[in-house]
Amino acid sequence: MLRKPRTAMLDDGPATLEACQVTFSFNGTPVLDGVDLCLLPGRLLGVIGPNGAGKSTLVRVLSRLLNPAGGSVQLNGQSLAGWQPADLARVLAVVPQDRELPSAFTAWETVLMGRTPYLGWMGKETRRDRDIVRRAMEETGVFHLAHRLVGQLSGGERQRVVVARALAQQPRVLLLDEPTSHLDISYQVETLSLIVRLVREQALAALAIFHDLNLAAQYCDELVLLNLGRIVARGAPDQVLTPELLQQVYRAEVVVVPHPLNGLPAVFPVGGSGSV
Amino acid sequence: MERASDREDVQRRPRRRGLLLLAGLVAVMIVALLEVAWGSFSIPPATVAAMFWQRVTGGSTVGAWPDAWETVIFEIRLPRILLAMLVGAALAQSGAVYQGVFRNPLADPYLIGVSAGAGLGATIAIALGLPLHWEGLGAVSLFAFVGALAATAVIYVLARSGGRSSVVTLVLAGVAVGAFLSAVMTFLMFRARDAFRTVHVLGWMMGSFALASWAKVYLLAPVLAAGGGLLWAYAHRLNVLQLDDDQAQQLGVPVERTRLIVIGLATLVTSAAVSMSGVIGFVGLIVPHAVRLVWGPDHRFLLPMSVLCGAVFMVLADGLARTVLSPAELPVGVVTAFCGAPFFLYLLCRKRHVLAR
Numbered sequence: 224m225l226r227k228p229r230t231a232m233l234d235d236g237p238a239t240l241e242a243c244q245v246t247f248s249f250n251g252t253p254v255l256d257g258v259d260l261c262l263l264p265g266r267l268l269g270v271i272g273p274n275g276a277g278k279s280t281l282v283r284v285l286s287r288l289l290n291p292a293g294g295s296v297q298l299n300g301q302s303l304a305g306w307q308p309a310d311l312a313r314v315l316a317v318v319p320q321d322r323e324l325p326s327a328f329t330a331w332e333t334v335l336m337g338r339t340p341y342l343g344w345m346g347k348e349t350r351r352d353r354d355i356v357r358r359a360m361e362e363t364g365v366f367h368l369a370h371r372l373v374g375q376l377s378g379g380e381r382q383r384v385v386v387a388r389a390l391a392q393q394p395r396v397l398l399l400d401e402p403t404s405h406l407d408i409s410y411q412v413e414t415l416s417l418i419v420r421l422v423r424e425q426a427l428a429a430l431a432i433f434h435d436l437n438l439a440a441q442y443c444d445e446l447v448l449l450n451l452g453r454i455v456a457r458g459a460p461d462q463v464l465t466p467e468l469l470q471q472v473y474r475a476e477v478v479v480v481p482h483p484l485n486g487l488p489a490v491f492p493v494g495g496s497g498s499v
Numbered sequence: 500m501e502r503a504s505d506r507e508d509v510q511r512r513p514r515r516r517g518l519l520l521l522a523g524l525v526a527v528m529i530v531a532l533l534e535v536a537w538g539s540f541s542i543p544p545a546t547v548a549a550m551f552w553q554r555v556t557g558g559s560t561v562g563a564w565p566d567a568w569e570t571v572i573f574e575i576r577l578p579r580i581l582l583a584m585l586v587g588a589a590l591a592q593s594g595a596v597y598q599g600v601f602r603n604p605l606a607d608p609y610l611i612g613v614s615a616g617a618g619l620g621a622t623i624a625i626a627l628g629l630p631l632h633w634e635g636l637g638a639v640s641l642f643a644f645v646g647a648l649a650a651t652a653v654i655y656v657l658a659r660s661g662g663r664s665s666v667v668t669l670v671l672a673g674v675a676v677g678a679f680l681s682a683v684m685t686f687l688m689f690r691a692r693d694a695f696r697t698v699h700v701l702g703w704m705m706g707s708f709a710l711a712s713w714a715k716v717y718l719l720a721p722v723l724a725a726g727g728g729l730l731w732a733y734a735h736r737l738n739v740l741q742l743d744d745d746q747a748q749q750l751g752v753p754v755e756r757t758r759l760i761v762i763g764l765a766t767l768v769t770s771a772a773v774s775m776s777g778v779i780g781f782v783g784l785i786v787p788h789a790v791r792l793v794w795g796p797d798h799r800f801l802l803p804m805s806v807l808c809g810a811v812f813m814v815l816a817d818g819l820a821r822t823v824l825s826p827a828e829l830p831v832g833v834v835t836a837f838c839g840a841p842f843f844l845y846l847l848c849r850k851r852h853v854l855a856r
Contacts, residue, residue, distance in 0.1 A: 286749050308748070308752065312751025322743060327796045328795070332738070332795075332797055336750055339750045339752060346733075346799060
């Protein structure tokens with residue numbers, strides 16, 4: 224029993240999310256200051272920047288947890304403010320930053336929560352919901368964990384469960400807040416490869432926050448460098464990850480060299496005995 | 500191989516849950532039947548079943564049993580047991596809902612003002628010497644109901660700022676308002692200087708079904724059916740609320756509105772139950788907790804199972820309350836705490852690892 228869309232904003236096609244001159248301040252301190260960006264189907268936009276640059280606030284504004292003080296966020300040309308909560312959750316999914324999950328739910332139950340915006344008023348899932356949950360779990364390689372309690376999963380498994388939950392929403396737009404920050408390198412590679420593949424295959428418009436500049440360079444189509452709430456650079460990874468820009472924003476001396484296999488930029492700190 | 504069995508398991512689960520609920524329902528009926536038969540003088544359960552059967556079919560069995568038995572069963576014991584079932588079910592379900600919405604396993608239905616408000620309302624009615632019996636209800640019930648709802652409403656309004664309520668503020672406001680109301684209540688008791696009324700208030704604060712009546716059953720049943728049914732419809736959203744507010748919002752649950760509705764319904768149900776029976780502790784805390792420890796935290800199963808287990812637990816507790824010191828009666832709250840607490844500790848020790856986060 225599918226809930227009927229209550230607005231005309233829903234269709235199954237690709238979606239775009241656009242932020243225009245978004246500002247947000249917290250207790251008078253500007254956190255976002257005139258941010259413009261556009262998420263396009265099939266492309267992964269990486270957001271980098273030092274601590275306190277406003278990266279997480281940006282995700283919160285883009286997912287309507289916070290209302291921008293100025294400017295606007297538009298999903299498919301409609302202001303985010305006008306969307307019904309359930310309609311929005313059918314189009315836009317968020318993978319939050321290493322949040323704690325209630326440990327007593329099974330992985331299956333946790334991924335099933337991604338179907339929330341589709342469930343009828345009694346919250347009973349249909350066979351179709353179960354099929355979608357199963358596909359999302361197979362896609363992320365956690366279906367064999369379906370019956371395990373979330374509290375018994377490793378960090379990497381838990382993160383993939385959260386990604387599966389986002390996929391179960393069948394979103395068109397995917398926002399990821401440091402999706403791999405606490406994972407081992409094998410899980411980082413695995414999770415990000417999965418995300419990029421899904422972005423391409425399902426034409427998702429995606430944004431991901433990165434702490435690790437090298438991962439951002441490897442997986443993103445375009446990077447945005449945020450500092451003090453402003454976008455100071457944007458473009459392909461090799462245009463944004465330049466020693467000059469990074470030094471100016473992060474206040475750390477770095478060298479940027481091409482990755483030996485694919486030529487994408489790789490950033491190394493200069494410090495200790497290495498500095499000449 | 501493992502995958503195939505997992506898949507089967509996942510799909511089979513709803514049916515197993517249905518069977519468990521059915522078993523719970525049968526247990527409720529068996530316990531009710533035994534309790535009706537059991538009392539200050541016992542009637543064979545088979546005879547009780549026959550008496551029910553005769554009522555249902557309307558057949559005549561004159562002389563099969565004394566007329567007094569009819570009165571004892573249908574006018575005294577049955578309304579009392581039905582009321583105990585309703586109150587137990589209401590407290591257990593509200594407890595499950597409160598624990599869910601506050602994301603705190605130590606929450607109980609009295610967390611935000613119901614017991615203090617109901618207690619003060621009842622104390623005022625008793626201190627003013629208002630009539631105890633009125634159409635089978637009495638002023639105490641009315642005052643307690645209004646007091647419980649008013650106290651919770653005040654707490655909610657106090658804890659709200661800028662259109663948002665935080666769980667912590669709600670709990671703290673609940674503690675403060677509860678302490679204030681208890682102080683007023685104690686003041687009124689001391690001022691009354693009337694041992695009888697003081698004992699009456701104290702007894703009411705421990706709960707009892709001695710004043711059960713059909714009128715109370717008829718009044719309470721529809722409130723609980725409506726409130727409980729609506730709460731069940733919110734079960735999945737309660738699951739999602741176990742994540743944090745942000746994630747719930749991002750999954751399409753309007754957190755603030757949902758919390759207001761769910762707290763409102765649970766408070767209405769609890770207040771109605773408490774006004775009929777007095778403040779009975781522990782049921783709303785341990786029953787949902789026990790159900791959660793055994794069958795997991797999915798509210799879609801937790802809520803109905805808590806209803807059934809709460810009903811069984813309360814009927815058994817009331818059975819003990821009216822027979823242990825027979826012909827005197829214990830307040831049922833003494834029994835629920837006395838039996839509930841050790842059982843709860845047992846569950847806690849057995850399933851400690853599930854609680855460790």
